[in-house]
Each structure stands twice: as C-alpha cells, then as structure tokens.
Amino acid sequence: TQLLEQSPQFLSIQEGENLTVYCNSSSVFSSLQWYRQEPGEGPVLLVTVVTGGEVKKLKRLTFQFGDARKDSSLHITAAQPGDTGLYLCAGPTSSNTGKLIFGQGTTLQVKP
C-alpha cells in the first residue's frame, strides 16, 4: 500500500521566517503534486514535479523531488500571512485514471 507522510503536521511561525515541509514515502512515485487549501475551500494545485532531482520555483516557494522519487519538499522563503493554509502532497496510484493518494497535510500559520 502506498503511503505519503508529511512533516511537520503543524507549523506556526512569524512573518519573515523560512520553513520547509516534507513529504516522504517508501514507494516510488512517477510524479508528486503539492496542493494548497484555504479554510472553507477546496485544494488548489501549486506544482507538479515529475523528474527525480527536479527543482521548481514559484515566487518564494521552492519545490524539490527526491532523486529516488520517493520524497519531496516545499521550502518557503520569508513567509507571509497570505501563505497561511493547509499544504498537501499527493501522488498517483495508477497511470491512467488520475487516482491520487494524499499526505495528511501540513497546517501552516504565519503570524504578522
């Protein structure tokens, strides 16, 4: 059974601090995705990483896919209150149905 484990589960930091969220598995994934969810809304895709060792940047967010394609990380530089939300990693369980498994999520609170 494929599992994705995220750490930490909860993070509360001050505006301007840096942070890293991790998504780990014992299984190899063909790709991994990161979604962000705000309270009362559905998740929204931030990025998809597909190549082992790949690094993608989205403004102050940096995403990395592990060389062995079993893990990923999300690094936020100089966090802002607008970054507050639930961050979810997700990976495919099949090649042609779009089925995803999700990590349990990391709740980030950025205080002004």
Add this chain to the structure above:
Amino acid sequence: NAGVTQTPKFRILKIGQSMTLQCTQDMNHNYMYWYRQDPGMGLKLIYYSVGAGITDKGEVPNGYNVSRSTTEDFPLRLELAAPSQTSVYFCASSSSGRAWNEQFFGPGTRLTVL
C-alpha cells in the same frame, strides 16, 4: 466558467437518513472524483469516474454510491447515514487520467451526522 460546484455547502443528517451530494463541472472533463477529508487527515478517495456511465470504487467506498449519467454531473449518495460519515466531502474533476494532470476541486460539503 464556474468550474466545479457542489451543493449543499452544509448539511446535518440524523442517523439512518439518506441524502445526495451534488457535483457539477462545466469544463467538459471526463474524469471526476469524490473525496472525504477528516480533521488532521488528508483526502481519501471514495469513488471515481473516467467518463459518463463508468464508475469505480476508491479507497473508502463503503456506505456510499455514485452514478454518472452525464459528463457534467457526478452525484454521491449516502443511503443510511452513520456518525462515521461526518466529514467534509470534496468533488474534483480532471481533463485526463494522466498521473501529472491537475485536479480541480469544488468548495466542499460539510456533513454532520448526529
């Protein structure tokens, strides 16, 4: 485009009651999914569909049923509500089944069973 819409936003059910959660998308996506999200947990797949007339079970299908008569609509049916079904339910759609494809989510339905 409205994207993925879900109704109702909130609902309280008594044990044993039935209800249908509605999901509609206007993006002409063939692939649609139902998830539930419990506190401190990620999303768990309940059922999915790869096109009109085709549905299949996900990770946690017990107590639920689905149908897909049109491309746009993918309703989720709870026949005999139980407290364990208290959760937030999300519907999502995607343009293809490729592993890296984006899923578009609705705003969710918060269901409480008492």
